[in-house]
Amino acid sequence: MRVEQSAWAEISALIEAAPYPVEVLPVDAERGASCLGVLGVTERSWLGAVVANSGGLVVDHGWLRVLGGGHDGLPDVVEAMPESGGLVVAFDVMGGQFVWGRPQPGAAPTVNYFGPEDLVWQDLERGYGDWLHAMLAGALTGFYEGLRWPGWENEVAAVALDNGIDTFPPPWTAEGKDLSQVSRKAVPLGELVSVHHDAARQLDG
Template structure:
């Protein structure tokens, strides 16, 4: 029988320093995703896809994509075969994590596009190392500058297909202190699109 990495991931979920919800898997969708990605459950990504609809981490702040769930797309939803880009997670502020090669032929690493600077950053971690870090506690430090008092209840109150829009936005000087800006839930796809459009207009993309 093919070895799965899910046991190790499950142990990390159980030991995580913040809440982690494993969304139920849909076997048919999971199989379709694994086929499209041409991977097996012996990889961490394959194990997440096969065994979950996604992982909801730290009061809903981070949503790691798996085989898909109501309100959350599967990990193949925005797969770009041309550059090898695969969106593997979103955060509640409209940030994106993509797994892609830094250059053609290179080993893929996870990159982050965040609302605080509208730029892609290579985290220089493979998918397994990145997910291990996020489940082990790295979310807290990673998002230290994007949080405000009471963010936990606010993040937990929005649906999986929603994010939190801030005005002025975090990439402006006036929007750096998220405790004093205007915040409201909007569709996550719209929030991500707005960030990307501003990045294009400002010449960051």
């Protein structure tokens, strides 16, 4: 039975009005309900509405993959939960990772981004609902301005949901900043995310 006052209607309206394509992946109802139970949320929250009503959202030709109740090639938010805490709510095709719930002591949880350009966690200073609203309303374009290259749309759209684009030289190097001049290939997304985190640890060490 559908929960009253679901946030999905508001999210759907944003999807329809988005300045770039957004695909709503189908979700298995039982799997979505199971995720809601683990998370302890309802469809009245934006996170709950996304989990219950979608297997995930594929935004801007597949550049951003917002996690929902799970779909072929895309984990649900519970599956993607790291042991260190927080909630992985999205990945991008470059192996970037969005985690909700890495707050400073005494502060409300916010969405943080770890990306391949600088290999550090960036506090976006938005809760989940505000972050998703911004991503669907057009903020993606400016956010990723430095990580795109001419013709990226077709290249990214051809990448499977469980893959990302690895570049050489990597984006955190001076030689890898111009993505139009690097070597690019599709690799498993989990592997790409791990490579970025491993590189960050090595550089810190």
